[in-house]
Amino acid sequence: MGKPTGFLEIERRDRSYEKPAVRRRSWQEFVHPLPEPELRAQAARCMDCGIPFCHEGCPVNNQIPDWNNLVYRDQWRAALRNLHSTNNFPEFTGRICPAPCEAACTLNIDDNPVTIKTIECAIVDRGWQEGWIVPMLPVRRTGKRVAVVGSGPAGMACAQQLARVGHRVTLYEKADRIGGLLRYGIPDFKMEKHLIDRRVAQMQAEGVEFATSVEIGSDIGFDQLLSGHDAVALTGGAEWARNLEVPGRDLDGIHFAMDFLPQQNKRNAGDDEARAAPQGTITAAGKHVIVIGGGDTGSDCIGTSVRQGAASITQIEILPKPPDKENKALTWPDWPMKLRTSSSQEEGCDRDWSVLTKRAVGANGRVQGLECVRLEWMQGPDGRWTMQEMPDSSFELPADLVLLAMGFLGPRRPGMVEQSGVALDSRGNVLADTRDYRTSVPKVFAAGDMRRGQSLVVWAIREGRQCARAIDEFLVGSSLLPR
Numbered sequence: 001m002g003k004p005t006g007f008l009e010i011e012r013r014d015r016s017y018e019k020p021a022v023r024r025r026s027w028q029e030f031v032h033p034l035p036e037p038e039l040r041a042q043a044a045r046c047m048d049c050g051i052p053f054c055h056e057g058c059p060v061n062n063q064i065p066d067w068n069n070l071v072y073r074d075q076w077r078a079a080l081r082n083l084h085s086t087n088n089f090p091e092f093t094g095r096i097c098p099a100p101c102e103a104a105c106t107l108n109i110d111d112n113p114v115t116i117k118t119i120e121c122a123i124v125d126r127g128w129q130e131g132w133i134v135p136m137l138p139v140r141r142t143g144k145r146v147a148v149v150g151s152g153p154a155g156m157a158c159a160q161q162l163a164r165v166g167h168r169v170t171l172y173e174k175a176d177r178i179g180g181l182l183r184y185g186i187p188d189f190k191m192e193k194h195l196i197d198r199r200v201a202q203m204q205a206e207g208v209e210f211a212t213s214v215e216i217g218s219d220i221g222f223d224q225l226l227s228g229h230d231a232v233a234l235t236g237g238a239e240w241a242r243n244l245e246v247p248g249r250d251l252d253g254i255h256f257a258m259d260f261l262p263q264q265n266k267r268n269a270g271d272d273e274a275r276a277a278p279q280g281t282i283t284a285a286g287k288h289v290i291v292i293g294g295g296d297t298g299s300d301c302i303g304t305s306v307r308q309g310a311a312s313i314t315q316i317e318i319l320p321k322p323p324d325k326e327n328k329a330l331t332w333p334d335w336p337m338k339l340r341t342s343s344s345q346e347e348g349c350d351r352d353w354s355v356l357t358k359r360a361v362g363a364n365g366r367v368q369g370l371e372c373v374r375l376e377w378m379q380g381p382d383g384r385w386t387m388q389e390m391p392d393s394s395f396e397l398p399a400d401l402v403l404l405a406m407g408f409l410g411p412r413r414p415g416m417v418e419q420s421g422v423a424l425d426s427r428g429n430v431l432a433d434t435r436d437y438r439t440s441v442p443k444v445f446a447a448g449d450m451r452r453g454q455s456l457v458v459w460a461i462r463e464g465r466q467c468a469r470a471i472d473e474f475l476v477g478s479s480l481l482p483r
Helices: 036-044 053-057 066-074 077-082 091-098 102-103 105-108 116-130 153-162 195-205 222-227 257-268 296-308 417-419 457-476
Strands: 147-149 169-170 209-211 232-235 255-256 288-292 312-317 350-352 355-363 366-381 385-389 396-399 401-404 443-445
Touching: 036 066, 053 066, 053 102, 066 077, 066 116, 077 116, 077 288, 091 116, 091 195, 091 312, 091 457, 102 105, 102 443, 147 153, 153 169, 153 195, 153 457, 222 417, 232 457, 255 257, 255 355, 257 296, 257 401, 288 296, 296 312, 296 401, 366 401, 443 457
Parallel strands: 147 169, 147 232, 169 209, 232 443, 255 401, 288 312, 288 401, 312 350
Antiparallel strands: 355 366, 366 385, 366 396
16 A cells, blocks of 8 residues: 555546647657656555455556555665566556556545556656666576467567576567567557567567567468477467458458558558558548447557548447446446547547448449448347347448458467467367466467457466466476466
8 A cells, every 4th residue: 555544635646648639740659657756646545445456457466556555655666576576568558558457446436546557657667767677587598499479468478488487489470570469550659669679679688589570370380380399379369350241341441450550550660661551551641531440449540540631530339339437336346338538539530339330332443431320229138238220220421441440350260270270269269278378289378369369468468477387387397487
């Protein structure tokens, strides 16, 4: 805890944003950190609540009251050690995690949770500024070789943990740079990529080898990979995007979000257009944009379209509009379903709910609009919700660019997954439990979105860490790595 009476004396205050009119002209992060005295005051609000429900809300089980207390007492380096004991990359989660810990905070009962995410980010940012974050070299080498396939947060966490206990780790990535969706899915204005680069440098110093532009199942067969390593971790993410199966889907101008977002990240990294968009440039400049899907990926499409100079942006969602405020008696300390407005949505877009796309219309092979209908959601006797089209509710939205951000169905099957022969669960993800993370194939493990399905960065880090411990136990019989 922080100050015993801090939550009674100090009002909640969080980081502020640059004004939309300013930030929409830049690809850089636009969050204004709190000054140190204010951070210590906010940490002082962490109360002696008896049962720290924030632990339950945080997938990596951050010891939040402990490092809040250390920040309050100006013991920043000790706070950093504590934070790193559960989370390899707090600068990632401190920027892009939705903070389920804050939803679970006892002070959230009256909508004033501790600013946990802000304090977490401040701790690790100060650690980098002070030079406290350095490579952690193993005390001995085991001689065991491990391949980690997929360099998103699960793969990075898994690889780093295994290297730190002395295994020889190679992290394979089919893209040209390390980071997975952190690199090519999340826009720079939410998380700048130098944050990944300095972690890559740290991991290289710790002994991790990186193999980029190498696709397992294509450039290297899975059997070849398996025969050359003592264990393999599959951390390739859930990249099979849900499609829009309507007439007119094949019109030019309708694209998956993950065909659109990486292009801008590559431009921001300095790539020329031929390298950034080898299949053709997708841009929102001067266009009427429709984003289908109301989640984080859809929000990223909005912020990117705003900065590219879209003429208009409309976001539609098939589900009904959430309530403005949750019923705390029914939801706390769980993550509540309520209306949220992202920083990108604040920058300029129209939002509509309970909308179903029926058909894409166009001319000369190019999309010009979407024919939609409104839905009514009905709850049956069994409690299940079903949708019904409302009569005479059809309408058309003009569109020059349609971006599909409707979620992901699991890992891509062709290539590595099919060649590996691993069993899949009922949802199409690689089958493995959260105890030992073993797949149906000997020596092969799976973690992150490839195992659990589309999820959060913080869940990926947790699974990568736990998978590393399982692999370490498999290779040497026991492990000192935390779960």
